Amino acid sequence: xxKTAFILVLCIGLLLAWAVQDFPAWGDPxxxxxxxxxxxxxxxxxxxxTEVPNMVTAVLADYRGFDTMFETVVVFIAGLAVxxxxxxxxxxxxRDREFVVDFEPDLIVTNTVRLIVPVIQIFAFYVLAxxxxxxxxxxxxxxxxxxxxxxxxLSWDLKTALARFPIERCFTVAALGIVIYAGIGLxxxxxxxxxxxxxxxxxxxxxxxxMARYHAMLGVEIGVGFTVTAIMFALYASLSTDGRMRDxx
Amino acid sequence: MGLELFNTLILxxxxxxxxxxxxxxxxxVAAVVFAIYSFLMCLLWAEMGAVDVAFTEATVGAGVSTVxxxxxxxxxxxxxxx
Numbered sequence: 001x002x003k004t005a006f007i008l009v010l011c012i013g014l015l016l017a018w019a020v021q022d023f024p025a026w027g028d029p030x031x032x033x034x035x036x037x038x039x040x041x042x043x044x045x046x047x048x049x050t051e052v053p054n055m056v057t058a059v060l061a062d063y064r065g066f067d068t069m070f071e072t073v074v075v076f077i078a079g080l081a082v083x084x085x086x087x088x089x090x091x092x093x094x095r096d097r098e099f100v101v102d103f104e105p106d107l108i109v110t111n112t113v114r115l116i117v118p119v120i121q122i123f124a125f126y127v128l129a130x131x132x133x134x135x136x137x138x139x140x141x142x143x144x145x146x147x148x149x150x151x152x153x154l155s156w157d158l159k160t161a162l163a164r165f166p167i168e169r170c171f172t173v174a175a176l177g178i179v180i181y182a183g184i185g186l187x188x189x190x191x192x193x194x195x196x197x198x199x200x201x202x203x204x205x206x207x208x209x210x211m212a213r214y215h216a217m218l219g220v221e222i223g224v225g226f227t228v229t230a231i232m233f234a235l236y237a238s239l240s241t242d243g244r245m246r247d248x249x
Numbered sequence: 250m251g252l253e254l255f256n257t258l259i260l261x262x263x264x265x266x267x268x269x270x271x272x273x274x275x276x277x278v279a280a281v282v283f284a285i286y287s288f289l290m291c292l293l294w295a296e297m298g299a300v301d302v303a304f305t306e307a308t309v310g311a312g313v314s315t316v317x318x319x320x321x322x323x324x325x326x327x328x329x330x331x
Contacts, residue, residue, distance in 0.1 A: 026297065054301075127304075135300040135301045135304045136301070137301070140304050140308050140309075143308040144308055147313055150316055236317055236320055239317055239324070240323065241324075
């Protein structure tokens with residue numbers, strides 16, 4: 001059985017290596033991705049349309065905002081699925097754990113984490129808010145923010161982290177993130193544009209249509225950040241305790 | 250020339266690390282080796298100029314997914330059978 005699997009993996013690997021030859025060279029200006037009119041449109045018009053220097057964020061949050069909205073929904077559903085499957089599973093499954101964790105929080109570790117966590121959280125806010133200008137955005141900032149809560153759970157215990165961010169509140173915050181994103185989309189729909197057409201927000205805010213798109217992108221990134229933060233922590237809390245939400249790692 | 254060498258080195262290391270992550274029996278070690286794989290991918294993305302992707306790979310791939318994998322391993326049998 002093992003040999004069959006190995007031969008199968010080897011065959012697929014060779015096939016993939018063979019298929020790589022069809023790829024265009026890296027940075028080839030004649031490759032389909034570089035020569036399509038869409039790419040040159042984004043490169044020429046992103047700065048004019050939205051005043052956002054980081055093209056990746058503009059494509060992600062504005063031109064393809066619909067796509068990103070449902071990516072956020074996918075993250076939410078994934079967290080919800082892990083939580084509900086583990087919560088509803090049989091309770092006897094976890095009796096034979098190899099590790100029974102029973103320890104006092106270490107003084108050095110907890111004090112180091114006390115110092116690091118504010119830095120991580122401020123950096124997460126920076127990444128989220130600065131996503132237009134430099135690399136970053138809602139997903140990365142949200143993950144960094146979620147990681148700070150996971151760090152608290154790792155250095156003290158899960159109870160301490162859940163006291164700061166209860167699991168029910170996790171899902172409320174995650175849903176709130178999607179509501180923020182979809183709310184900005186709906187607002188532009190009610191103002192006469194299409195769904196997620198942020199330029200129409202300029203009708204109620206005292207900014208130009210370009211700057212309205214700029215700021216609306218920040219708004220939807222904040223929504224993404226809410227969802228990702230909460231779901232990352234909920235994933236950790238569910239998986240580390242097998243759904244019981246106590247005696248974690 | 251320098252970048253060629255860098256790319257070749259990282260791609261060779263990627264193959265070694267990928268095989269290693271399947272080779273080791275201890276699942277915690279496998280998770281950590283997988284984090285190394287993500288970090289090498291992150292270096293490669295950054296070198297190719299895809300800094301946004303590199304950032305995501307560093308936070309999600311090397312950071313949170315390792316923690317989640319290890320958290321899961323502690324609820325399983327730690328040693329793989331094959």
